[in-house]
Amino acid sequence: MTAISAEIRPFRVEIPQAELDDLQTRLALTRFADEIPGVDQGVGVERVRRLVTRWRAGFDWRAQEARLNAFPQFTTEIDGQRIHFLHVRSDNPDALPLILTHGWPGSIAEYLDAVEPLSRHYRLVIPSLPGFGFSGPTTETGWDNVRIARAWAELMARLGYDRYGAVGNDAGSMISPELARVAPDHVVGVHVTQIFSFPSGDPAEFAGLSEEDQQGLAVLDWFWKEKGAFNVLHSQQPQTLAHAIADSPAGLVGWLAQLFDEDLDDDFVLLNAAIHWFTGTAGSALRLYWENARAQQGGEQTGKEPTTVPMALAMGEGDFKSIRAFAERDHAGIVSWKTLPAPAHGHYTAHTATDALTSDVHAFFAGLS
Numbered sequence: 001m002t003a004i005s006a007e008i009r010p011f012r013v014e015i016p017q018a019e020l021d022d023l024q025t026r027l028a029l030t031r032f033a034d035e036i037p038g039v040d041q042g043v044g045v046e047r048v049r050r051l052v053t054r055w056r057a058g059f060d061w062r063a064q065e066a067r068l069n070a071f072p073q074f075t076t077e078i079d080g081q082r083i084h085f086l087h088v089r090s091d092n093p094d095a096l097p098l099i100l101t102h103g104w105p106g107s108i109a110e111y112l113d114a115v116e117p118l119s120r121h122y123r124l125v126i127p128s129l130p131g132f133g134f135s136g137p138t139t140e141t142g143w144d145n146v147r148i149a150r151a152w153a154e155l156m157a158r159l160g161y162d163r164y165g166a167v168g169n170d171a172g173s174m175i176s177p178e179l180a181r182v183a184p185d186h187v188v189g190v191h192v193t194q195i196f197s198f199p200s201g202d203p204a205e206f207a208g209l210s211e212e213d214q215q216g217l218a219v220l221d222w223f224w225k226e227k228g229a230f231n232v233l234h235s236q237q238p239q240t241l242a243h244a245i246a247d248s249p250a251g252l253v254g255w256l257a258q259l260f261d262e263d264l265d266d267d268f269v270l271l272n273a274a275i276h277w278f279t280g281t282a283g284s285a286l287r288l289y290w291e292n293a294r295a296q297q298g299g300e301q302t303g304k305e306p307t308t309v310p311m312a313l314a315m316g317e318g319d320f321k322s323i324r325a326f327a328e329r330d331h332a333g334i335v336s337w338k339t340l341p342a343p344a345h346g347h348y349t350a351h352t353a354t355d356a357l358t359s360d361v362h363a364f365f366a367g368l369s
Contacts, residue, residue: 006158011073011084011134013065015278020061023249023277027056030250048254051266051273055249059270061278068108071115075134076158078151081143084134085127085155088119096188096365097123097161099152099179103170104234104285105256106348107133107275109268110169114350117358122165122365127155129171129288133275137284144291145171149178153186162186165365169193169350171288177331180309189310189368191361193349194319197326209325216321230258234289242283249273252282261346268351304330312336312364314357316349336364 030052035045071086086108089095098118102110111126118124128135130143130151152175156164165188168176173192180187199205199217209217224231233241245252253273260269276282310333313322317339324337340360344353 006076008074008076008158011075013068013073013134015061015065019278024056026249027052030248032250033254043254043257047257047262048250051253051257051269052250054266055253055270055273059267059274061274064267064271064274067112071112073134076155078154078158079147080140081130081138081151082135083127083130083151083155085125086115087159088115088124088126090119090121090123092121095121095123097125097156097159097164098361098365099125099127099156099164099166099176101127101152101166101168101172101175102129102132103168103172104132104288105259105272105276106170107272109271109275109351110348111350113354114358117354118361121362123161125156125159125161125164127152129175129285131284131287132281133279136279136281138287141287142291143288144295145175145178145288146182146295148175149182152179153183156183156186163188165189165191165368167191167361170347174292177307177311180307180311181304184307184309187309189312189365190307191312191314191364193314193316193347193357195311195313195322195327195331196320197323197330199326200329205325209323213323213325216323219321227258230255231289234286235293236290238283238286238290241286245282246280249277252277259347261348261352263346264348264352268348306330306332308332310335310364310368312360313338314349314360315339316347316353317342317345319345319347319349336360 032045032049071088073084073086075082075084100111102108108126108128115124130136130148131138163186166176166179173194174196176190176192180190245255253269256273257269276285311331312335315322328334340349340353340356344356346352349357
């Protein structure tokens with residue numbers, strides 16, 4: 001690796017006014033879909049219309065841009081890909097570094113509310129996934145969870161961090177354990193909001209499941225049968241969808257809104273959508289599913305030994321239901337397993353229940369030292 005490619009460069013978000021004007025023009029020309037009243041066939045027209053209206057008048061990108069730029073940001077090249085990240089230092093010179101990883105349809109915006117409470121105790125590295133936001137688009141294939149984990153290990157080494165923790169949500173809940181696999185001597189612990197461990201196909205796995213776990217499996221079965229089309233499409237033909245959501249901001253928010261809880265505030269949804277839009281990564285972000293599907297088909301993400309570093313799970317009420325019996329098959333070091341207390345709800349608890357999530361993160365890592 002050359003000295004130039006390893007360089008860490010300061011970065012600021014500066015979207016040209018012409019791109020904001022173009023967005024306004026496109027939003028003003030939105031042609032909304034029709035629908036059959038009272039039938040759930042996906043994200044409804046009313047919600048998309050409300051988001052488009054807010055994006056046209058009320059959502060202040062320049063204010064959000066200033067919020068992003070209030071944090072130190074950098075880019076560096078790892079394995080041929082530009083990687084963008086926030087790097088927020090703590091007043092505590094001995095603070096443990098944490099690397100926080102988001103997922104789709106999110107972005108680094110998932111963790112903005114968590115920066116202040118966590119930086120009281122930790123140094124924070126919050127990267128944009130390859131293909132997402134200011135790290136994208138990807139320019140070659142191969143960027144699956146394992147390759148991203150290796151890139152994160154290189155990023156932390158490049159920043160001079162030999163010992164650190166990993167925190168994740170959504171895709172970040174898969175990448176953070178992979179980071180523990182590729183850098184077990186450096187990762188002191190993993191804190192996630194989901195553990196994506198599923199039945200292996202052995203009927204004996206179901207014998208000892210509790211009634212609560214059985215109910216959780218029923219919910220998962222319903223989700224994949226009724227709401228899982230995005231995963232199939234992203235895994236098989238992300239480029240086909242990319243043409244629509246890269247060209248239409250209304251189409252983009254309609255597609256993203258299927259996995260943004262309906263009780264989320266519109267500005268949070270729009271901030272994530274705007275990052276996808278202004279960086280031209282609405283399509284490339286989908287490729288993560290395609291990459292992981294092919295890695296699994298090729299056996300690259302199967303048959304692994306369990307992770308051994310300490311792990312904590314803090315689920316949001318109503319979110320993906322992790323099953324402990326399956327999780328312990330894949331992770332030998334689970335030391336904390338809980339559902340966050342009310343009102344922590346949904347998939348984006350770093351935003352909706354910041355105090356509850358960050359308190360759990362701190363309690364876990366403080367208990368490891």
